[in-house]
Structure formats: structure tokens, C-alpha cells
Amino acid sequence: MFNNLKLSEFLKFYFLGWLIVFSAGREEVFAQETYKFDLDFLFIPCVEIVMEISDTTDVRGQQLKKLDYYTRTRPLFNPIFQVNNTYKTVYHPETFQVVFTENKIEQSNLFQNISAEYSDNIVKYSNGSIRSILPGAHNIFSLLMHLRMMDCKQLDRERILVELAGNLYEAQLSYGGEEIVTVDKDGVVADKIEISLFLLTTGRSTVTEKTDIFHQRIGSPDSRKFIWIERAAPRRIVKAEFNLPPVWLVATLSADKDEVYP
Numbered sequence: 001m002f003n004n005l006k007l008s009e010f011l012k013f014y015f016l017g018w019l020i021v022f023s024a025g026r027e028e029v030f031a032q033e034t035y036k037f038d039l040d041f042l043f044i045p046c047v048e049i050v051m052e053i054s055d056t057t058d059v060r061g062q063q064l065k066k067l068d069y070y071t072r073t074r075p076l077f078n079p080i081f082q083v084n085n086t087y088k089t090v091y092h093p094e095t096f097q098v099v100f101t102e103n104k105i106e107q108s109n110l111f112q113n114i115s116a117e118y119s120d121n122i123v124k125y126s127n128g129s130i131r132s133i134l135p136g137a138h139n140i141f142s143l144l145m146h147l148r149m150m151d152c153k154q155l156d157r158e159r160i161l162v163e164l165a166g167n168l169y170e171a172q173l174s175y176g177g178e179e180i181v182t183v184d185k186d187g188v189v190a191d192k193i194e195i196s197l198f199l200l201t202t203g204r205s206t207v208t209e210k211t212d213i214f215h216q217r218i219g220s221p222d223s224r225k226f227i228w229i230e231r232a233a234p235r236r237i238v239k240a241e242f243n244l245p246p247v248w249l250v251a252t253l254s255a256d257k258d259e260v261y262p
Contacts, residue, residue, distance in 0.1 A: 035236065036254040041247075046077045049251065053145075056090060058099065065093045067141055083107040085212065089141040096146040098139050098163070105212045114208060123163065129207040133168055137161040140218065143171055143195075147227070148235055152191040162197065165215040166207035169197040181228050181238045184255030188238050190228035197225075220244055 032054050039047035049071050056066040069087040085107060090100040102115040115126045123131045138146060143162050150158070155173040162169045176192035197219045206215065217223065228239040240251040 033234075037240075037251050038254050039249060039251040041249060043250075045074060047071055047073055047083070058090075063093065064090050064099060065145070066090050067145065069141070081108050087141065089139060091138075091142040091145065095136070096138050096142040097136065098142050101139060101141075103212070107212060110210055110212060112208065112210070112212070116207075123166070125166075125207050127208060129166065131163075131166045131204075131207065133163050134161050137163045137168065138171075139163050144227070144237075147173070147193065147229065152193060152229060152231075155193060161200075164197070164219055165211055167199060167204050167219070168201045169199055169219055172196045172198065176226070178231070179228060183238050183253050189231045190238055191231055193227050193229065195225045195227070217244060 032052075034050065034052050037049040037051070038045050039049060041047075049069070051070075052068045054066050054068075056064050058064055067089045069089075070085070071087075072084045073082050083106070086102075086104040088100075088102040089098060091098050098118045100115070100117055103112070105112040113126075117124050118133075121133050121135055121137075123133055125131075138160055140162055143160060146160070150173075152175050155175045158171075158173045160171045160173070162171045172195075174194040174196070176194055179190055179192050180187045181190045182188070198221070199219060218225075223242065223244040225243075226241045227237050230236045230238050236253060238253045242249045
């Protein structure tokens, strides 16, 4: 059924699901938000996700936004492939260009901590790597935050540059129409969006020899990524899907806010 993939290798793909699970809302509700999501693999809950958005400033007092994203496997899946990872992105709230990132990876096959500073179209990584990027480039997280402010019905006109692990991609956004998504037994009117990433910097390696499964696979031309953004305020992302055959992952907004971690 799964092309003889080993279960442990197959389950690693679950981790990709978190890339497109974000709350969405307009700028006035960005001050402090916390959301929890459940990621299902083959209809079985396997990962808990928490996303926090807050205000911050740089050393000059400039107002910025900070997104902290936490993922961890449920106990049932830990013996197969354990994850307890944190991703931080600091970005400009108007342009959504990135100022600083930090990834703390603690998963079964990799322990890694790498940060990066973005300035004047140059990215300087904590391991000494330096990469150039084009003006206006986002990362995948600030791209998704940018979607919170866009007119979903005008997305087919958008082409946004995205830096991912030292490589540059073009994100093409497609509007898939209106759908009703169930959140805590309630029907939520949502707009469906597909995100496609196309590699521009062919032949360039990633900034680290090894990286987490997300950075390995998110830019795959064979993957399909969808999010459903709540149409009414606060315009949360209420559902997300990631498909890279034979893997299919579905993440949904959780109504259980009493067990939010860390």
C-alpha cells in the first residue's frame, strides 16, 4: 500500500504538516494570539502544534512581530519518531520581510540549533554561511502571515519570493473558492488557498548538511499544500492539508485551549 516504505521513514513526513498551519487575522488582532492545532496522519492524531504571535522591537525600538511555532509528537508516536521542535521568526508587520530566525531541532535523527540575521538582502547564518536574497523575500512563515492581510480572491495575481534553508523560491498562490470547515462542531466559512513553491536558485546547496524533514521536503515540486482561512475576523487558518504521495496530512484548529504548551 505504501510502496514498501518503512513505517519510521513514512511517519517522518507528518512533520511537514505544520508548515501551513497558522492562524490568520488582520493586523489589529496581531498583538497576542495563541492557537493549538492537531495534526493527523492517516486520520490518527500524531502531532500537537502551538503557534504564538506577539509584538516585539529591535535594538532601535522599531516595532516588529514575532512568531513562535512549537511542534511535538504525541506519546504514542514517540517510539517511532520523536519531535520537540521550535521555530521562531521575527518580521516586519507591514512588508513581512524577515529580520531574524531561529530553529531549535530536537527530533529522533537530528539535534540542531541554527539562527539567521537578515539585512540588506543578505542572510548571515550562525554556522558562518552567508547567502544573498532578492529584495522583498519572505520566509515560509512570514509568507503565511502575509496571507492574513491579502484579498483571497486576488491571489492569482501574486508572486512572492521565499527564502528557505538558503535557497530562493517563488511562491505562487491560487484561490480555490469558498468552503465550510467544521471547527468545534461549528461550520466556519473559509477561503481555500493553494501554495506552490518553485525553486529559483538551482544548484545551490542548503546552509546545513543535515536539516529537519520540513526543510528537506517543503519545496518539493510534487507536493501540494492547502490552507483554509476563516473569512470573518479574526481570519484564523482553520484547516491545512499537505500531500506528497503517498503521504496525506491534515491539520485542524483545536478548540482545546486548556492544554496549550509550552
